[in-house]
Amino acid sequence: MTDLTDKATAEERPSVAVSAAMKVLRERWGDVIELAEENRGQWRVELSSRDPLVDIVRHLKETADLQFDFLVDVTALDHYGEEPRFRAVYVLRSMKLSEDLVLKVKVPEQAESGGTWAPSLTPLFRSANWLEREVYDMFGIEFRGHPDLRRIMMPEIFEGHPLRKDFPMEGTMTDHEWAEWIIARAQRVEESEAAGGTD
Amino acid sequence: MAERRLSALHVGETQEEGGALLTRVDAIINWARKNSIWPLPLGLSCCGIEFMATAASRFDMARFGAEVARFSPKQADLMLVAGTLTYKMGEACRRLYDQMAEPKWVISMGACASSGGMFRSYPVMQGIDHLIPVDYYIPGCPPRPEMVLNALIHLQQNICAERAHRGLEITKMLTAGKTE
């Protein structure tokens, strides 16, 4: 077993394997990599295009001396007023190297640039399933290839994506409308349970 | 055997002066009810913690007969909504209320449950009274345990003034008979 604390100093340990990997990334995907650097102990990679995302993540995950095999989080940023408007953000961790890596991908909003979507990482990480649903729910980024892209936090009749900067704070439906929907739904569930079904 | 048990239950025989206890049905039923209000705590956020303090030994809801918190709506009399009700939780709240047997009461504890509180935002219902009828609103963020007890005492007084058959099947039968 490798003892990370004894084996190398804090400076050596992160840099060697990952900075070599950064070089490989720049060589192979140089046209889309805008940034690949270390900033205060954390690695950042920014992509201008979403197309090679899955390939890059697969490379990071499956290369033997990297093994970024833990998808910690998927989130997003809304740069309202810019185009491309969104950034999909992936936080990866390598258990082997004890390293974090943040991957940002530009996601445009306009239809002429292809629309608001990003490739799904579910083929690589099962944990991407709910994380991507959350980003879809909150930011409206569609993850292509996701097996079950539904809202995860807001009720299914919710309109809009609340963490977008142009979303009205108080929502778009009145409490009266909500109450009507909730009561009807509660009644439906009770009735179907009374009839022995599951809802 | 059956005869002996019946006679033992007869009040007159067991009391020396052969006395009987006379009262109105409403009074005796309401007296029993008001001293055994079993709450269903719907602790949705921080107010739920304050409810726990109310129930625990220092403030001791048991003094008012309401210490038996029931987590099955079918065994509870009082729904105590303590906290922020989101739309997504609304369905659970409504279903729990529907599953409670009559007679039932609702206390809305805290600013959030009563009006949405400080959360004028997209997931929060602005007051549980959009979904279920409320008997008492407790202001405060969170209300102190004394205020919860105060609401409970008010509720007890309120129960005393009620018709004991409120909301029961028999009421519906009686009133239906009257109109015909």
Ligand code: SF4
């Ligand atoms: S009223 Fe205040 S203490 Fe109670 S749930 Fe709301 S925010 Fe929390």
